Amino acid sequence: xxxxxxxxxxxxxxxxxxxxxxxxxxxxxxxxxxxxxxxxxxxxxxxxxxxxxxxxxxxxxxxxxxxxxxxxxxxxxxxxxxxxxxxxxxxxxxxxxxxxxxxxxxxxxxxxxxxxxxxxx
Amino acid sequence: xxxxxxxxxxxxxxxxxxxxxxxxxxxxxxxxxxxxxxxxxxxxxxxxxxxxxxxxxxxxxxxxxxxxxxxxxxxxxxxxxxxxxxxxxx
Numbered sequence: 001x002x003x004x005x006x007x008x009x010x011x012x013x014x015x016x017x018x019x020x021x022x023x024x025x026x027x028x029x030x031x032x033x034x035x036x037x038x039x040x041x042x043x044x045x046x047x048x049x050x051x052x053x054x055x056x057x058x059x060x061x062x063x064x065x066x067x068x069x070x071x072x073x074x075x076x077x078x079x080x081x082x083x084x085x086x087x088x089x090x091x092x093x094x095x096x097x098x099x100x101x102x103x104x105x106x107x108x109x110x111x112x113x114x115x116x117x118x119x120x121x
Numbered sequence: 122x123x124x125x126x127x128x129x130x131x132x133x134x135x136x137x138x139x140x141x142x143x144x145x146x147x148x149x150x151x152x153x154x155x156x157x158x159x160x161x162x163x164x165x166x167x168x169x170x171x172x173x174x175x176x177x178x179x180x181x182x183x184x185x186x187x188x189x190x191x192x193x194x195x196x197x198x199x200x201x202x203x204x205x206x207x208x209x210x211x
Contacts, residue, residue: 026140027143081193
């Protein structure tokens with residue numbers, strides 16, 4: 001019984017780690033489409049792992065109705081969270097939101113260095 | 122063992138505050154919607170963990186299911202509303 005609880009705690013900690021990585025990606029990535037990449041995959045995996053850990057905890061306590069409901073929630077999250085992100089990306093594409101390219105960043109950096117050189121002169 | 126879940130709920134609360142930056146300072150409208158969706162998804166997990174701390178998980182699971190459905194329908198409605206418009210900023 002104790003081993004099952006330790007396994008559940010490990011899975012829950014792994015899920016919290018994935019949620020943290022998704023949050024950092026949501027802040028650090030450069031444009032909307034790449035942020036959707038962080039939110040649609042890392043967050044879904046983290047939520048599914050944490051709910052799986054709670055399911056194992058409930059299974060160890062012998063409450064099977066709660067386990068069935070948690071299974072339904074896992075299936076619902078796995079279906080709907082990427083679907084919502086995909087719908088949002090489709091709306092942004094239809095809105096003609098401009099994606100981010102690496103050459104834009106390089107050009108911006110070049111302009112900044114030119115300005116800095118002019119300031120030095 | 123209850124202590125583990127109390128610490129976990131505190132950590133989850135800290136994690137929920139991270140996408141709030143994207144909601145407040147997002148460059149476009151879609152970034153704000155994405156951040157709000159991320160907050161709602163993480164709040165679902167927080168409600169479940171708090172239910173486990175209070176030992177009333179059977180009640181909190183139903184709240185979580187309603188919250189998940191509301192989050193999904195809200196995001197889809199906003200995406201549908203914005204997708205039918207077109208803008209001039211290419």
